[in-house]
Amino acid sequence: MTAEANKTLVRSLIEERWNNPKGLEYWSSVVTPGYRHHTAVGETDVAGFQRGLGMYVDAFPGSRYEVFGIVADDETVAAFFTVTGPTPAHSARYRRQEKR
Numbered sequence: 474m475t476a477e478a479n480k481t482l483v484r485s486l487i488e489e490r491w492n493n494p495k496g497l498e499y500w501s502s503v504v505t506p507g508y509r510h511h512t513a514v515g516e517t518d519v520a521g522f523q524r525g526l527g528m529y530v531d532a533f534p535g536s537r538y539e540v541f542g543i544v545a546d547d548e549t550v551a552a553f554f555t556v557t558g559p560t561p562a563h564s565a566r567y568r569r570q571e572k573r
Contacts, residue, residue: 476545483550484540491538497523497530505548535559 474482482503490496501519510522517525530536536558543552 474548476547476550479548479550480543480545483545483552484543487538487540487552487554491526491530497527533558 486496486500486503490499500523504519508519508522509516510519512525533556536556538554538556540552540554543550545551
């Protein structure tokens with residue numbers, strides 16, 4: 474795939490799939506077997522990413538992801554996005570668990 478096609482795919486995955494709880498199942502069907510997801514706390518494979526995002530989606534129902542920047546170089550893509558939505562009463566408990 475071209476860099477532009479990869480950017481389009483990643484934008485779609487974030488804005489269309491992450492905003493739909495069932496979209497997480499689709500993720501593993503479109504990434505390569507060696508996929509690595511990089512975050513501030515480290516990196517993980519696709520299964521770890523699905524677990525982590527699934528926990529976040531469960532903890533913060535109604536959250537919306539919107540891409541505001543995306544760059545690509547061949548098959549490497551970096552997306553910058555914001556997450557907005559309601560803050561449930563248990564969000565403070567979730568933040569404490571993340572700091573452990």
